[in-house]
Amino acid sequence: MNILVTGGAGFIGSHIADALIAQGHQVTIVDNLSTGRIENIPKAAEFVELDFCTEGMERIFANGDFDAVYHLAAQIDVRISVRDPLADLQVNIAGSVKLLDMCRKYNVNKFIFSSTGGAIYGEQEMFPAPESHPANPLSPYGIAKLSVEKYIFFFHNEYGLDTVALRYGNVYGPRQNPLGEAGVVAIFCHKMLYGEQPFVNGDGLQTRDYVYVGDIVRANLNALELNGHHVINLGTGRETDVITIFDTLNRLTGAGCKRLHQAEAAGEQRRSVIDSTLAGKILNWRPEVDLEQGLSKTVEFFKKQLR
Numbered sequence: 001m002n003i004l005v006t007g008g009a010g011f012i013g014s015h016i017a018d019a020l021i022a023q024g025h026q027v028t029i030v031d032n033l034s035t036g037r038i039e040n041i042p043k044a045a046e047f048v049e050l051d052f053c054t055e056g057m058e059r060i061f062a063n064g065d066f067d068a069v070y071h072l073a074a075q076i077d078v079r080i081s082v083r084d085p086l087a088d089l090q091v092n093i094a095g096s097v098k099l100l101d102m103c104r105k106y107n108v109n110k111f112i113f114s115s116t117g118g119a120i121y122g123e124q125e126m127f128p129a130p131e132s133h134p135a136n137p138l139s140p141y142g143i144a145k146l147s148v149e150k151y152i153f154f155f156h157n158e159y160g161l162d163t164v165a166l167r168y169g170n171v172y173g174p175r176q177n178p179l180g181e182a183g184v185v186a187i188f189c190h191k192m193l194y195g196e197q198p199f200v201n202g203d204g205l206q207t208r209d210y211v212y213v214g215d216i217v218r219a220n221l222n223a224l225e226l227n228g229h230h231v232i233n234l235g236t237g238r239e240t241d242v243i244t245i246f247d248t249l250n251r252l253t254g255a256g257c258k259r260l261h262q263a264e265a266a267g268e269q270r271r272s273v274i275d276s277t278l279a280g281k282i283l284n285w286r287p288e289v290d291l292e293q294g295l296s297k298t299v300e301f302f303k304k305q306l307r
Helices: 011-022 057-064 078-083 085-105 140-159 184-193 213-223 242-253 277-282 291-306
Strands: 002-006 026-031 046-049 068-071 110-116 162-168 170-172 199-201 210-212 229-234 260-262
Touching: 002 011, 002 057, 011 026, 011 068, 011 213, 026 057, 057 085, 068 085, 078 085, 078 140, 085 110, 085 140, 110 140, 140 162, 140 229, 162 213, 170 184, 170 213, 170 291, 184 242, 184 291, 199 242, 210 213, 210 291, 213 229, 229 277, 242 291
Parallel strands: 002 026, 002 068, 026 046, 068 110, 110 162, 162 229, 170 210, 199 260
Antiparallel strands: none
């Protein structure tokens, strides 16, 4: 298949691009390199340095003859969305709808969207949360992801585009950007290995469903086989608090950092864990990498960056 990956120089997108190429697909990556890295891009992929929100996407679609689009490019930081909700809307909602309309205009068959299983549900009423859980996002980032999910249903219902929204847990692993405000595993790893002091937000008892990037990639490949419209959680069903992440990484890196706390972050929910039973049924998917193993792989990756 001929596949477009937006955000394909980024953390998750580059892993998906690698896996698609390994399966024999032709891959085009569009990324503005604002957070993505040129070294993440597979050599076999065609790369276009471009912001997916710009008019230049018309040319990409006109010349691309794409069978499917994986849409991962986004403004990914919850805290930035809280500070500047309008900017978040322009990228994460307006930009995504423009992309969907290009799929309609140029007869793309399938659209696979990287959504969120944490920010969409808000403060949960049940643990873990299934896809049927009420959607009460606490941040513009979560609101935007939910809005795009509604738009992809519209494009499926109105134009017959096969659409899949994959609601990720808290994805971590090699290539995650440690220099932004998102991705506590990467931030802690980087600071510990570079001899800097990492800080825990609030009391550190806030929980997330940490899922390894390799598991997320497998689910994305399986989603390519789906027809119709689907919204699917991808997580482990297990809660882990930030203190546990800090202490485990402190041990694995051998950094010996003191655990110091700072103020809570705006827009951050207290507990988040999702039920992936549906993914097992329709994607034949379950997470295979446990937290200790995944964190060890991540630490080894960041150690290699020091050499």
